[in-house]
Amino acid sequence: MTKRIGILTSGGDCAGLNAVIRAVTLRAHHGYGWKTVGIGYGTLGLLERPIDARELDPTRLDAALAHRGGTFLGSTNRGDPFAFPMPDGSARDRSGEIADAITSLGLDGMIGVGGDGSLAILRRLFAPVGIPFVGVPKTIDNDVANTERAVGYSTAIAIATEALDRLQPTGASHDRIMVLEVMGRDAGHIAIAAGIAGGADVVLIPEIGWRLAHVTRHIATLRERGRRAALVVVAEAAGKSDDPPESAGGPAVDAPDHRGMGAWLADRLAAATGAEARATVLGHVQRGAEPTAEDRLLAAALGVRAVDVLAAGKADRMVAWWNRQVIDVPLEKVVGRSRTVDPDGALVRTARALGICLGDAA
Ligand code: F6P
Numbered sequence: 001m002t003k004r005i006g007i008l009t010s011g012g013d014c015a016g017l018n019a020v021i022r023a024v025t026l027r028a029h030h031g032y033g034w035k036t037v038g039i040g041y042g043t044l045g046l047l048e049r050p051i052d053a054r055e056l057d058p059t060r061l062d063a064a065l066a067h068r069g070g071t072f073l074g075s076t077n078r079g080d081p082f083a084f085p086m087p088d089g090s091a092r093d094r095s096g097e098i099a100d101a102i103t104s105l106g107l108d109g110m111i112g113v114g115g116d117g118s119l120a121i122l123r124r125l126f127a128p129v130g131i132p133f134v135g136v137p138k139t140i141d142n143d144v145a146n147t148e149r150a151v152g153y154s155t156a157i158a159i160a161t162e163a164l165d166r167l168q169p170t171g172a173s174h175d176r177i178m179v180l181e182v183m184g185r186d187a188g189h190i191a192i193a194a195g196i197a198g199g200a201d202v203v204l205i206p207e208i209g210w211r212l213a214h215v216t217r218h219i220a221t222l223r224e225r226g227r228r229a230a231l232v233v234v235a236e237a238a239g240k241s242d243d244p245p246e247s248a249g250g251p252a253v254d255a256p257d258h259r260g261m262g263a264w265l266a267d268r269l270a271a272a273t274g275a276e277a278r279a280t281v282l283g284h285v286q287r288g289a290e291p292t293a294e295d296r297l298l299a300a301a302l303g304v305r306a307v308d309v310l311a312a313g314k315a316d317r318m319v320a321w322w323n324r325q326v327i328d329v330p331l332e333k334v335v336g337r338s339r340t341v342d343p344d345g346a347l348v349r350t351a352r353a354l355g356i357c358l359g360d361a362a
Pocket of ligand 1: 185287
């Protein structure tokens with residue numbers, strides 16, 4: 001009997017989602033003769049009546065889709081169905097409506113592409129309905145536990161590195177400190193990787209406690225030695241230095257405000273060093289691009305494996321990239337955990353070895 005599996009993308013978009021949808025649909029069709037149903041806007045599509053779902057035609061998912069950014073199914077990072085925000089400000093549990101929708105679609109399995117928050121919600125939604133669920137990790141933040149790589153991360157690093165490549169010459173031309181703020185809600189993976197690849201002088205991440213005094217001393221030393229421009233990468237989640245303003249030599253400035261870490265840091269560095277400083281907030285530019293070849297490969301490998309996991313009769317799993325292998329792991333070992341930058345890991349050691357200041361010493 002032909003089976004029908006569902007796929008949805010949930011949480012913030014990133015590059016490579018279309019490549020996952022394509023890989024899942026092609027593997028289901030070519031490998032097992034299964035049909036794939038795409039659900040619109042993550043769990044929101046399952047709250048719509050009629051349900052926002054359509055069968056995906058494998059013959060139409062050509063190469064053009066693999067390199068298109070975003071997700072053609074749509075996604076959401078709002079509206080937890082267990083506490084759905086209602087117009088009157090209250091929160092309502094709408095998970096029952098989703099269970100009804102899943103049942104009425106007649107699905108034999110479900111694949112959800114999401115970060116740890118989305119995977120936790122999807123797991124909770126599908127378990128009681130008795131439909132096998134498999135997760136595919138995606139997030140530019142790369143902080144999903146038990147996978148070395150999440151779809152979208154490689155592209156985000158490439159974009160942040162390209163931004164540094166562009167900031168370097170303009171900074172050098174004006175003897176300026178160029179501060180680049182990159183995304184990473186709770187983790188510094190993008191910052192440390194792009195900082196190394198882009199030749200940054202300073203990288204500040206939430207995983208390593210830093211002091212403004214160390215950063216300003218590092219930049220002052222560079223300037224004394226004749227290099228008057230500096231490249232600084234700061235993760236949006238890096239938090240503020242614990243230096244009181246006086247010891248940093250600058251005026252009292254509030255903690256990062258709505259302008260974010262980058263602007264806050266640029267103000268402080270300018271005041272403390274006497275150099276001009278400019279901040280660039282890269283923001284969603286890191287998410288919206290065409291996926292790198294590496295992200296497309298990861299998307300393909302994880303998408304194929306997700307279907308194979310369902311075909312093997314397994315459930316409640318997440319496919320993962322580990323030690324150059326595609327594996328699958330229990331979702332219970334993923335949700336509620338996160339994989340932040342290892343302060344003793346290879347990237348941090350590499351950064352230190354290159355003389356990059358991480359703010360914990362000058
Ligand atoms: O988790 C992915 C991410 O892009 C984070 O890096 C960032 O903090 C957040 O999402 C931004 O979310 P939104 O798209 O809702 O502004």
